[in-house]
Amino acid sequence: MAMDSDIQIPANLSSGGSAAYFDGTSSRRRMVTLRLADRLEIDEGEQTLAAWAYSDVRRADSPAGVLRLSCLTAPALARLEVRDTGLAGELVLHCTSIDDHMIGRRGVAAIVGWSIAAAASIVAVVLFGLPLIADRLTPLVPEAFERRLGEAADSQVKTMFDARVCDNPAGQKAFDKLVTAIRESAGLDTSVQSGVLSSPVPNAFALPGGKVYLFNGLLAKAENADEIAGVLAHELGHLKHRDSMRGLIHNGGTSFLIGLLFGDITGSSALIFGSRTLVTSSHSREAETNADSFAIDVMHRLGRPAKPTGELLLRVTGKEGKGLSIVSTHPLSEDRLARMSRQDPPASGPPLLSAEEWKALKSICSANI
Amino acid sequence: MNQMSWPPLVPPPPLSPVPPPMPVAFSGRRGEFFDLVKRGAGLEFVTLGFYRFWLLTDIRRHLWANTLVDGDAAEYTGRGKELLIGFLVALAILLPVYLGYFLVGLEAEHIQAFASIPLVAFFYVFGQFAIYRARRYRLTRTVWRGVRFWMTGSGWAYAARATMWGLLSAVTLGLALPWRTAALERYKMRHTFYGDLQGSFVGRGWEFFKRGWWLWLLTPIALYVFPLAPFIYGAFKAIEWRWWLSGIRFGSVRVESSLTRSALIGLYWKVIGWIVVLGLVFSAYLALSAALVASMSGDSFGEFFKSQEFMKSIPLLVLAGIGYLVFALAMNIVIRVYLLRDLWVRVLGSVNVSGIETAANVSARGGMASALGEGFADGLDVGGF
Numbered sequence: 181m182a183m184d185s186d187i188q189i190p191a192n193l194s195s196g197g198s199a200a201y202f203d204g205t206s207s208r209r210r211m212v213t214l215r216l217a218d219r220l221e222i223d224e225g226e227q228t229l230a231a232w233a234y235s236d237v238r239r240a241d242s243p244a245g246v247l248r249l250s251c252l253t254a255p256a257l258a259r260l261e262v263r264d265t266g267l268a269g270e271l272v273l274h275c276t277s278i279d280d281h282m283i284g285r286r287g288v289a290a291i292v293g294w295s296i297a298a299a300a301s302i303v304a305v306v307l308f309g310l311p312l313i314a315d316r317l318t319p320l321v322p323e324a325f326e327r328r329l330g331e332a333a334d335s336q337v338k339t340m341f342d343a344r345v346c347d348n349p350a351g352q353k354a355f356d357k358l359v360t361a362i363r364e365s366a367g368l369d370t371s372v373q374s375g376v377l378s379s380p381v382p383n384a385f386a387l388p389g390g391k392v393y394l395f396n397g398l399l400a401k402a403e404n405a406d407e408i409a410g411v412l413a414h415e416l417g418h419l420k421h422r423d424s425m426r427g428l429i430h431n432g433g434t435s436f437l438i439g440l441l442f443g444d445i446t447g448s449s450a451l452i453f454g455s456r457t458l459v460t461s462s463h464s465r466e467a468e469t470n471a472d473s474f475a476i477d478v479m480h481r482l483g484r485p486a487k488p489t490g491e492l493l494l495r496v497t498g499k500e501g502k503g504l505s506i507v508s509t510h511p512l513s514e515d516r517l518a519r520m521s522r523q524d525p526p527a528s529g530p531p532l533l534s535a536e537e538w539k540a541l542k543s544i545c546s547a548n549i
Numbered sequence: 550m551n552q553m554s555w556p557p558l559v560p561p562p563p564l565s566p567v568p569p570p571m572p573v574a575f576s577g578r579r580g581e582f583f584d585l586v587k588r589g590a591g592l593e594f595v596t597l598g599f600y601r602f603w604l605l606t607d608i609r610r611h612l613w614a615n616t617l618v619d620g621d622a623a624e625y626t627g628r629g630k631e632l633l634i635g636f637l638v639a640l641a642i643l644l645p646v647y648l649g650y651f652l653v654g655l656e657a658e659h660i661q662a663f664a665s666i667p668l669v670a671f672f673y674v675f676g677q678f679a680i681y682r683a684r685r686y687r688l689t690r691t692v693w694r695g696v697r698f699w700m701t702g703s704g705w706a707y708a709a710r711a712t713m714w715g716l717l718s719a720v721t722l723g724l725a726l727p728w729r730t731a732a733l734e735r736y737k738m739r740h741t742f743y744g745d746l747q748g749s750f751v752g753r754g755w756e757f758f759k760r761g762w763w764l765w766l767l768t769p770i771a772l773y774v775f776p777l778a779p780f781i782y783g784a785f786k787a788i789e790w791r792w793w794l795s796g797i798r799f800g801s802v803r804v805e806s807s808l809t810r811s812a813l814i815g816l817y818w819k820v821i822g823w824i825v826v827l828g829l830v831f832s833a834y835l836a837l838s839a840a841l842v843a844s845m846s847g848d849s850f851g852e853f854f855k856s857q858e859f860m861k862s863i864p865l866l867v868l869a870g871i872g873y874l875v876f877a878l879a880m881n882i883v884i885r886v887y888l889l890r891d892l893w894v895r896v897l898g899s900v901n902v903s904g905i906e907t908a909a910n911v912s913a914r915g916g917m918a919s920a921l922g923e924g925f926a927d928g929l930d931v932g933g934f
Contacts, residue, residue: 202695241614295596332658
């Protein structure tokens with residue numbers, strides 16, 4: 181350590197110059213002289229306040245025209261401010277590691293690389309991992325929990341569609357007969373509940389925990405019992421495969437992971453919604469296709485054709501266009517009709533409902549008692 | 550005259566006891582900031598948003614380092630990596646919270662349809678907590694003259710106050726808002742320190758109300774007459790800034806602002822203008838890509854748009870998604886340049902600090918807070934800037 185105390189003020193800039201110094205323990209601004217010896221010496225008058233090793237000196241943020249320095253071995257917030265450009269240039273030359281802590285091109289490339297890797301892994305999990313997880317997890321979810329979920333959804337649906345359960349006795353009797361026939365053919369137990377709701381929306385759906393609802397609007401569009409039977413069989417297929425539970429896990433996971441990805445980009449929720457729709461609708465189309473196959477099997481086992489159901493669907497979507505109906509996440513109705521008509525044997529079993537019962541079912545919502 | 554060049558033997562009579570107030574300067578160039586956010590937006594696009602932690606840090610570093618109080622620039626010592634870690638930890642905590650929220654909501658729904666909606670209030674409270682903790686992070690990364698700012702107080706106590714006052718504001722249709730802001734600012738500033746210098750807030754809700762009550766009356770009209778809204782909002786923000794800044798104290802350091810009511814209105818109009826321009830460009834892009842996809846699908850145009858295919862076409866959705874991402878990022882650039890940088894400069898230009906000499910020898914105290922609060926704020930979408 182050189183302590184040449186005989187030199188008080190450096191004769192020229194090449195050996196030092198003046199600067200402002202904050203020692204990091206108080207906000208006092210000290211005017212100091214710098215001496216560029218084998219270490220950077222910070223002197224106030226006669227006294228040496230600190231000596232910084234050049235390799236430990238780092239650049240800190242500063243406005244243009246000021247070089248602000250910190251030191252790894254000094255108090256974390258100790259700062260040296262140099263305004264003289266000549267002196268600043270010389271200091272930068274001496275302090276070889278001055279920019280080592282900055283995120284340079286390489287650092288940015290690392291951030292970009294890791295981000296892309298993270299994004300790719302998230303996308304892979306969404307596309308391949310989540311369906312697998314949903315498949316494996318669904319059988320582990322207790323039935324009781326699923327029923328609770330269904331009950332919560334049940335009251336929401338009824339409020340949302342402002343619907344009441346239609347139960348005029350003759351219609352209800354016909355409906356029960358139809359459901360029982362299909363349920364037995366589908367191999368489901370009596371825990372399945374079903375009903376007709378008074379809503380003009382042409383739709384039917386299955387809720388988790390074994391609830392199937394048919395909207396009166398779909399009934400109004402149907403021309404015979406086979407059409408409705410196929411729809412009910414399709415919904416029972418969803419129940420049998422526990423599709424709503426699987427969809428819930430899949431949906432929740434997808435939203436969460438895609439949310440991770442886009443974070444705080446303004447209005448990203450629209451983007452999240454869009455990507456999720458894209459991913460989950462492809463998944464739900466698959467589930468729909470499976471439910472269709474199930475319905476075709478059930479109908480054939482009953483000795484009834486599946487084609488009428490396809491015709492009903494086409495009738496509904498044809499008139500509905502691209503509205504907010506259940507079909508939007510379903511395969512194209514034309515394709516579904518084609519699948520249902522393929523290898524459709526002529527009716528071999530007895531009709532599921534008599535003409536009278538069918539009439540009663542059609543008017544299940546119209547008049548009470 | 551000759552005598553004057555010698556130091557006087559007797560101490561000079563004290564000058565005016567109060568030195569003149571000191572303006573706050575901003576030295577950053579606009580072009581530099583624009584380049585910063587432009588490059589950041591590009592990197593955000595490439596990294597699908599992950600770069601936000603580093604961009605946010607760079608923006609703060611630029612704004613802090615160019616803000617000069619009494620001739621000395623401030624410094625922001627936070628780093629992007631801290632924000633990333635804070636975000637990841639916050640996620641790990643939020644995940645079970647979300648799951649619990651879902652299960653409790655399920656039970657509530659079981660009792661009564663839509664009974665789970667009030668549970669959203671929980672996230673409001675949590676968001677207020679996050680806001681407090683995020684402020685703490687930013688403050689402990691703010692350094693001036695080698696001494697950091699720091700904060701005590703409890704995030705939950707703040708969240709409770711914010712929620713009660715929020716409820717009162719909702720009940721009074723916003724009339725209680727000035728008193729809410731004053732009470733919350735008092736809590737925040739009382740627990741804010743610069744070294745060993747304690748902060749305080751002396752702004753009164755009543756003063757805020759006196760300056761801005763007429764805006765409250767005009768607000769219902771603005772809901773119908775859209776062009777009035779930027780004027781009202783701009784005036785409101787200017788009044789709020791001025792009132793807030795003028796209430797800030799650190800020991801005997803006083804901050805005063807002379808921001809005029811109309812100072813910010815132009816900024817909001819510029820942002821609206823850019824949003825319109827960008828919206829038009831985005832619509833044109835959508836129309837163009839739809840036409841492109843339609844021509845490639847081979848169907849006639851009318852058929853393509855009539856059928857459901859239009860909504861389901863994967864190439865179109867992907868093109869629209871990319872376009873939307875670019876649109877959102879361009880909006881971010883506009884908002885950051887006008888409502889962050891320009892607003893910062895305008896507000897700073899109105900500020901005068903007096904009594905700064907008492908901050909000339911403040912002892913450093915207080916440690917750094919973790920970035921977890923910022924992570925929560927990000928995860929809950931309540932982040933400041």
